[in-house]
Amino acid sequence: MVSFQVVGNDTAVALAVQAGQLELNVMMPTMAYSVLQSITIMTNMLNVFNQRCVAGITANEKRCSFYAQSTVSLATALNPYIGYAKAAEIVKESVATGRSIIDIARDKNLLSEKEIQEILDPVNMTEPQPPKEAAKHREEIKSKK
Numbered sequence: 001m002v003s004f005q006v007v008g009n010d011t012a013v014a015l016a017v018q019a020g021q022l023e024l025n026v027m028m029p030t031m032a033y034s035v036l037q038s039i040t041i042m043t044n045m046l047n048v049f050n051q052r053c054v055a056g057i058t059a060n061e062k063r064c065s066f067y068a069q070s071t072v073s074l075a076t077a078l079n080p081y082i083g084y085a086k087a088a089e090i091v092k093e094s095v096a097t098g099r100s101i102i103d104i105a106r107d108k109n110l111l112s113e114k115e116i117q118e119i120l121d122p123v124n125m126t127e128p129q130p131p132k133e134a135a136k137h138r139e140e141i142k143s144k145k
Contacts, residue, residue: 002045009034068122070094074101077119080138082110115141 012034016027025031072094078087078101090104097104102120105111111119118124118141 002041005041006038009038066100069100069102069120072101074120074122074125077125078105078111081115081119081141086110112144115144 013031016030016034017025019027072091075087075091075094078090086108090101090108093099093104094101102116105116105120106113118137
């Protein structure tokens with residue numbers, strides 16, 4: 001309901017802006033009222049949402065870790081190191097067996113344990129890195145082979 005009101009207020013503001021002539025915008029009170037009402041109801045909605053829905057939620061770390069290690073998206077990080085074909089094989093095996101990408105990569109011995117930890121660490125993968133630094137890091141790992 002709140003979102004419908006905010007969208008309606010946005011439409012009212014857009015129409016009021018269009019109706020203004022030159023520097024004399026007689027629709028300024030409508031624009032101000034609509035924007036302030038939207039801010040007020042969104043603020044109230046966020047407070048209620050936080051109190052009734054978000055507060056008290058805790059993550060199941062073990063389950064989250066399982067999902068992070070099992071996602072086939074991890075294989076895209078392997079492409080620059082082992083190639084697309086081998087990464088695709090790992091994904092196919094993961095989907096067929098239900099095992100994690102990390103476990104299969106370990107079993108196939110395509111990378112050392114240290115490289116697997118560096119490349120497939122979900123936390124490290126989500127941290128922003130300058131592109132040149134990431135490329136340099138990738139080249140360092142490739143050259144160790």
